[in-house]
Amino acid sequence: MIVATWCLVSPAAAEDGYDLWLRYSPLEGEARTALDRFDPVIVRPAGAHSDTVDIAVAELERGLSSLMERPLHAGGTGAIALECNAAVEGARDGYDIAGSDTGITIRSGSDTGCLYAAFSLLRYLSLGNDPHAVDLASSPAMPLRMLDHWDNPDGSVERGYAGRSIFDWWHLPEVLDRRIIDYARANASIGINGVVVNNVNASALFLTPRYLPKLKRLADAWRPYGIRLYISARFSAPRDIGGLATADPLDPAVRAWWRARAEAIYAAIPDFGGFLVKANSEGQPGPQDYGRTHADGANMLAAALGERGTVIWRAFVYSAEDETDRAKQAYEEFAPLDGQFADNVVLQVKNGPIDFQPREPFHPLFGAMPNTRLMLEAQVTREYLGQGSGIAYLAPMWTEVLGAQTGRGGTVAQVIAHGGMAGVANTGSARNWSGTDFDQANWYALGRLAWDPALVSDEIAREWAAQTFSRDPAFPNRVVPMMQRSRQAVVDYMTPLGLAHQMATGHHYGPGPWVCDLARPEWNPCYYSRADAEGIGFDRTASGSDALAQYAPAIAEGWEDPAAMDEDYLLWFHHLPWDFETRSGRPLWDELVHRYDRGVAEVETMARTWRSLRPYVDPERYRAVAETLNIQQREAKWWRDASLAYWQSINHLPLPAGTTPPEHDLEYYRALAFPEAPGQ
Ligand code: GCW
Numbered sequence: 105m106i107v108a109t110w111c112l113v114s115p116a117a118a119e120d121g122y123d124l125w126l127r128y129s130p131l132e133g134e135a136r137t138a139l140d141r142f143d144p145v146i147v148r149p150a151g152a153h154s155d156t157v158d159i160a161v162a163e164l165e166r167g168l169s170s171l172m173e174r175p176l177h178a179g180g181t182g183a184i185a186l187e188c189n190a191a192v193e194g195a196r197d198g199y200d201i202a203g204s205d206t207g208i209t210i211r212s213g214s215d216t217g218c219l220y221a222a223f224s225l226l227r228y229l230s231l232g233n234d235p236h237a238v239d240l241a242s243s244p245a246m247p248l249r250m251l252d253h254w255d256n257p258d259g260s261v262e263r264g265y266a267g268r269s270i271f272d273w274w275h276l277p278e279v280l281d282r283r284i285i286d287y288a289r290a291n292a293s294i295g296i297n298g299v300v301v302n303n304v305n306a307s308a309l310f311l312t313p314r315y316l317p318k319l320k321r322l323a324d325a326w327r328p329y330g331i332r333l334y335i336s337a338r339f340s341a342p343r344d345i346g347g348l349a350t351a352d353p354l355d356p357a358v359r360a361w362w363r364a365r366a367e368a369i370y371a372a373i374p375d376f377g378g379f380l381v382k383a384n385s386e387g388q389p390g391p392q393d394y395g396r397t398h399a400d401g402a403n404m405l406a407a408a409l410g411e412r413g414t415v416i417w418r419a420f421v422y423s424a425e426d427e428t429d430r431a432k433q434a435y436e437e438f439a440p441l442d443g444q445f446a447d448n449v450v451l452q453v454k455n456g457p458i459d460f461q462p463r464e465p466f467h468p469l470f471g472a473m474p475n476t477r478l479m480l481e482a483q484v485t486r487e488y489l490g491q492g493s494g495i496a497y498l499a500p501m502w503t504e505v506l507g508a509q510t511g512r513g514g515t516v517a518q519v520i521a522h523g524g525m526a527g528v529a530n531t532g533s534a535r536n537w538s539g540t541d542f543d544q545a546n547w548y549a550l551g552r553l554a555w556d557p558a559l560v561s562d563e564i565a566r567e568w569a570a571q572t573f574s575r576d577p578a579f580p581n582r583v584v585p586m587m588q589r590s591r592q593a594v595v596d597y598m599t600p601l602g603l604a605h606q607m608a609t610g611h612h613y614g615p616g617p618w619v620c621d622l623a624r625p626e627w628n629p630c631y632y633s634r635a636d637a638e639g640i641g642f643d644r645t646a647s648g649s650d651a652l653a654q655y656a657p658a659i660a661e662g663w664e665d666p667a668a669m670d671e672d673y674l675l676w677f678h679h680l681p682w683d684f685e686t687r688s689g690r691p692l693w694d695e696l697v698h699r700y701d702r703g704v705a706e707v708e709t710m711a712r713t714w715r716s717l718r719p720y721v722d723p724e725r726y727r728a729v730a731e732t733l734n735i736q737q738r739e740a741k742w743w744r745d746a747s748l749a750y751w752q753s754i755n756h757l758p759l760p761a762g763t764t765p766p767e768h769d770l771e772y773y774r775a776l777a778f779p780e781a782p783g784q
Pocket of ligand 1: 382460
């Protein structure tokens with residue numbers, strides 16, 4: 105590896121973030137000299153060329169010429185040779201890349217694998233590494249590596265904070281925005297191979313004949329990038345648009361209707377990925393409307409697709425009538441169905457048992473369904489972690505979940521090895537795709553982790569930051585620790601010590617711990633905090649809801665004793681008196697205050713760190729990030745102040761000595777309203 109010595113770089117040219125991590129800014133110093141001397145030239149594989157191989161070659165040419173600030177020339181001496189039907193270890197789309205004195209050989213079992221390898225080589229070179237020394241072998245750890253869009257036909261995006269949808273359904277199929285191709289490029293560069301184009305709160309429009317040409321245009325555009333198109337299927341579609349009186353999955357006419365739809369789709373899109381389904385959850389229709397099980401519903405759709413595709417059935421269910429602790433409901437519903445799902449059904453389980461909170465313990469279904477293919481669903485868009493502003497780098501959260509030991513069948517990453525990983529996308533019409541520049545890192549990390557869940561979050565941050573902003577070591581050296589701590593900062597200032605779901609109602613923007621009057625108990629933040637004059641926290645031990653019993657005994661044991669456990673989950677599992685002594689020696693109330701303050705302080709540190717990085721960043725993105733950090737500083741303080749004011753109204757305890765009191769009284773915070781908050 106070449107370690108280049110950069111002096112202070114002058115700020116780069118104007119940038120708007122559109123190029124994401126694929127900027128390929130010119131190499132400097134030794135790395136530049138090394139690549140120049142290598143003098144790359146691409147050697148295409150023998151025989152016929154697929155579009156995919158053409159794209160791999162074009163990407164290599166584009167990236168290399170950008171890194172060297174000159175076009176490749178035919179007489180180049182450093183041959184980069186592609187071999188795309190080679191026998192490589194691991195999955196077909198895996199690859200190896202080997203450098204030697206004379207050139208580089210890229211080998212994969214598929215054209216798509218060659219494309220992945222091309223991006224991997226460019227990443228390697230972009231980071232300033234020696235072309236001759238390249239020695240990379242990699243294979244995807246799971247078959248389904250996906251992004252789920254919660255985009256609606258009218259262009260709005262549920263929980264989207266980056267503008268309108270990237271899909272212009274109205275003007276498709278004739279108009280294909282350039283963004284659709286650039287989106288595919290970006291996805292292919294991180295190994296994403298499936299995209300669900302519409303919201304799980306699904307419109308049946310996507311199953312109508314009118315939408316089929318639109319879907320086909322996208323699928324055709326993405327195919328060369330190795331991306332299969334999926335849609336969210338509305339379970340009641342046979343009734344909504346099919347003219348049937350029922351959507352009962354065991355009704356022959358219903359089954360025939362879905363089969364016919366599948367045939368029509370496959371006639372137009374031969375590699376159609378399949379259906380994602382949210383059923384009997386938050387008001388969505390499903391098989392239970394007809395007294396059938398989730399397995400009946402999923403298997404019916406699986407039969408319609410046959411071996412051609414996959415049904416991704418979501419486990420995110422909780423019911424209005426059920427008094428059971430919401431954290432227990434998905435497990436109670438699905439664990440008994442283990443072994444009953446067809447082979448082409450994958451159950452998609454959120455990382456935690458409630459709902460994409462800043463921190464949750466891993467979902468107890470992981471490991472509990474050994475005879476069912478499971479897939480992890482993470483939220484890239486930050487519904488509950490600051491939405492469209494500030495910095496919250498989520499890879500540390502995802503590696504925390506992926507690495508969690510389930511106590512039955514290994515880690516979560518091992519459990520999903522035959523399924524996959526999906527992220528709820530954070531892309532939109534914003535010029536920089538994701539609203540803030542740092543949200544691009546979450547998209548990037550989702551793909552990298554789905555490809556290889558053993559990657560560590562700071563390495564992902566480092567390679568992202570170097571490609572996206574500056575490879576001057578001083579930049580990643582400072583920005584990576586900041587990114588690494590950013591998610592914990594959010595946890596601390598929003599919901600410290602295992603608290604959850606304290607967000608305001610509906611839009612989930614800002615604090616609302618006082619909300620306690622909504623119709624369904626589990627819609628209320630007070631349901632989750634259980635705060636009263638004596639204490640705070642949700643008792644999920646045997647004396648309470650016993651959600652703990654859904655975990656393997658060895659795992660549950662670790663969370664049983666509040667005095668010995670990881671305090672990050674303390675109030676998730678325990679209701680404790682305000683004076684409970686925490687590990688720091690501080691009483692619980694003081695510890696809580698301490699954590700809120702720590703979160704606010706961390707955000708201030710982040711803003712300071714960013715200011716120190718000004719010399720390494722172009723002025724446009726420098727300013728954009730600085731401004732979004734201003735928002736985060738305001739919001740962190742607001743969360744802390746509003747929360748403390750509320751807890752004090754409940755526990756009547758004074759703030760620990762030296763603590764800054766909330767800026768306003770509780771009534772002030774309660775009166776704040778944001779009816780126009782985005783993403784609803
Ligand atoms: O987190 C909740 C969101 C809903 C979402 C739901 C789900 C698409 O608030 O907007 O609906 O999860 O995952 O189905």
